[in-house]
Amino acid sequence: MRRGQILRHEVIVGVERRRFWPDEMKLSILREIGVGGATVTDVAQRHDVTRQHIYQWRRQLKDKGLWPESKGVAFLSLDASELPATCKLEPTNSAPAEIGFANGRTLRCPPGMDEADIMRLIRLVETA
Structure with missing residues (x-):
């Protein structure tokens, strides 16, 4: 290190955004859609996830056979x-x-x- 050189470090403070959601929790969240008129957006905001998460979970759970296919x-x-x-x-x-x-x-x-x-x-x- 040379004399007079300033070293900078960045400290990130906040909530870790990558979270693990068990299938049971995903199912519980998905079942809230439509209850009392709740939309996908309403449910996503309530659980601090994106709408895309909701659609992705639905697709994943259908693939696993845990979410019923639309009839x-x-x-x-x-x-x-x-x-x-x-x-x-x-x-x-x-x-x-x-x-x-x-x-x-x-x-x-x-x-x-x-x-x-x-x-x-x-x-x-x-x-x-």
């Missing part, structure tokens, strides 16, 4: 006892109404269905 259309059982049967099915050429939800679910209603009944079904699907 396409799924039907939900709804308690519609308070829903009056006032659905009016009128023969028309119009297509059924299709409503997409943020949680990935889709509601299809026949043409001519009463607006109040559609609103009740929307509330049931959102809370199911």
Whole structure:
């Protein structure tokens, strides 16, 4: 070392970003998606991971057989006892109404269905 030369050292202080996530923890986090309308972004922020981690975990767990494969259309059982049967099915050429939800679910209603009944079904699907 020469006289007058300054040596510099950099000290990094903070949380180590590389973490280990057991499969059980990944499954638990993945199951939070859709609960109460929680999106992938919401869940990722809650657990301080990126959205890409969530998608990567889902793919890895599918490959291991720990996460179920998507079966396409799924039907939900709804308690519609308070829903009056006032659905009016009128023969028309119009297509059924299709409503997409943020949680990935889709509601299809026949043409001519009463607006109040559609609103009740929307509330049931959102809370199911």
